Amino acid sequence: MSEFSRRTFVAASGALVSGLALGQAPAAPLTAGEVIDRIKKQVGVPWRPTTVDNLLTGSPETPVRGIATTMMATLDVVERCVAEGKNMIVTHETPFYLHQDHIDDIKDDATLKYKQDYCQKHDVAIFHFHDHWHAHKPDGIAQGMMEQLGWQKNVVEAENPKRFVFDGVPLATFVRQMQVHLKANTIRVLGDPALPVRRVQTSWGYLSRENGIKFFASPDVDVLVCGETREWEAVEYCQDAIQAGNKKALIVVGHVLSEQGGMIWCAEWMRGFVKEVPVGFVAAREPFWGTTHCA
Structure with missing residues (x-):
């Protein structure tokens, strides 16, 4: 053993003995x-x-x-x-x-x-x-999703990051950008691929029939983004709304990625x-x- 190693060992041993002599117990583990x-x-x-x-x-x-x-x-x-x-x-x-x-x-x-x-x-x-x-203020999920997607500059209310504004990027391009950020395989979309995306409402996780209809029918929403929803409820409503002539879209990301x-x-x-x-x-x-x- 070198002189340096010997001195280091002796010093460390002395510190340990001194701690024990002073009655210092090892720190309790975090539970x-x-x-x-x-x-x-x-x-x-x-x-x-x-x-x-x-x-x-x-x-x-x-x-x-x-x-x-x-x-x-x-x-x-x-x-x-x-x-x-x-x-x-x-x-x-x-x-x-x-x-x-x-x-x-x-x-x-x-x-x-x-x-x-x-x-x-x-x-x-x-x-x-x-x-x-x-x-949590802001909603911890909504805040994290905004950051993952890089939408900080597009948020309408910083304290409630669920609504966004964009400059009219085509829907197909908008979805491809989301797919890259989320590393997604199976995003599903209703609506015209050429639809200009300007006003986006998010509903991360599960979207109920009631909120689906409320959000999609709003004149302030062009595109509704959700995690998942029942296909015989909100999805069917969105299909019918688009068929009736509304220039809107629904993006279904999947619950996990949303x-x-x-x-x-x-x-x-x-x-x-x-x-x-x-x-x-x-x-x-x-x-x-x-x-x-x-x-």
């Missing part, structure tokens, strides 16, 4: 419960007594080695998080196939049990973070108040592939 408490404090809105925003696997005492935000904690996402050393997952959508996370009706299902057992084996704590991320940007931004937000462990984003894969993938 899932502590992370959730910080989220509640930082999100900026009162925590609702009834909410889906709950810890679904693990426990508040689960030691956190790393944190991943994601749009949807699919089994694929959970496995990739574990491979990255991140055992706390902050997911926007449920990992258990129903928004309210009720599983009594499928508690013996083999796929559900496999996923639960995997989480238990790898000490994974999954936190469902939906209601309060939308309630909120993914919000969870990219969530990771950035969480890094502001979680310093003890790595915090990163893990993408949920787009579930469908299009015919362009066929040989």
Whole structure:
């Protein structure tokens, strides 16, 4: 051992002994419960007594080695998080196939049990973070989607980034630009490809029949962008509105890609108040592939 190495070793050993002599215990590991408490404090809105925003696997005492935000904690996402050393997952959508996370009706299902057992084996704590991320000012999903798409200069209201104005780019070009930013395979569109895009209303995630009709019928909307909607409700209405002569369009992105940007931004937000462990984003894969993938 060199003289430098010997001196370094002795100094480090002395510091360790001195710390122990002073009764300094090693710092306690960050727990899932502590992370959730910080989220509640930082999100900026009162925590609702009834909410889906709950810890679904693990426990508040689960030691956190790393944190991943994601749009949807699919089994694929959970496995990739574990491979990255991140055992706390902050997911926007449920990992258990129903928004309210009720599983009594499928508690013996083999796929559900496999996923639960995997989480238990790898000490994974999954936190469902939906209601309060939308309630954040601005809406965390809308803010993140605006940034992912690069629409900051087009927003009508910075505090509510869901409406945008553009300079009349043709609809087909507009959709291709969205596809590039979102790395999308299966965006679906109703409307004339040559339609000039000027006034855009977004409804990320699920679009209900009522909001679909309200938004599409508005004289202030040329193009409505949503994640998903029922084809016999809002889609049919939009088809009929276009057939009746309205110069409008509907863009259906898919639920995962329509909120993914919000969870990219969530990771950035969480890094502001979680310093003890790595915090990163893990993408949920787009579930469908299009015919362009066929040989």
